[in-house]
Amino acid sequence: MNKETYRFMYPAGIASLSLVFSQKALQWLYGTTRDDDGRETVNSILFGDLLARMAFTAGEGKGFRRPLxxxxxxxxxxxxxxxxxxxxxxxxxxxxxxxxxxxxxxxxNRSRVASVMTFPCIRGWTTADGTFIPNPFTNEQREE
Incomplete structure (x- = not known):
């Protein structure tokens, strides 16, 4: 991933996300990770890529042999x-x-059928009409 071309785009109908990060998570997000060729990528880009995959409404996962x-x-x-x-x-x-x-x-949560990821750091998201949707997978952040 090239940091110059990365830009998180909200899906249609989503105006904003409400996130809470621990100090350790913030430090990691501002750091970098090297790929197998030694190229560095800013960690917030990697995390943003995961966020971009998150469903904002219930539905079937796409692009998998066994979608959930x-x-x-x-x-x-x-x-x-x-x-x-x-x-x-x-x-x-x-x-x-x-x-x-x-x-x-x-x-x-990994199983024989599929792996599912949730984002407990997200408190919720606001839709384009101003409605706040709480994230059902939120948990309290703890400092280490």
Missing amino acids: TLSAGQTQYSEEQLSAQWNMGRKRIRNLLSALTGMGLIDT
Whole structure:
């Protein structure tokens, strides 16, 4: 991913997100991660890429062999797809997702059928008409 071309775009009908980050998460977001070719990517771009996959309404996940019905605030993901898209080995992706979980940015649930990610750091989102939708997967941030 090229930081010059990255720009988080809200889906149609979404005006804003309300997020809460721990100090550790903020420090990580401003840092960088190297891919397998040694290129650095700003961590907020990686996190933004995950956010861009999140469903804002209930529906079926797309682009998967076995799509799941997702709730608002969830996304279906694949370590293999992230590995290919971010040019990092699957073990590095798994370690990165574990670190994001430890900082309270994401939660993951892996099964034989599919993997689902939620974003407990998101308090909710505001629709274009001004309605605030609380994220059902929010939890309280704890400082470490």
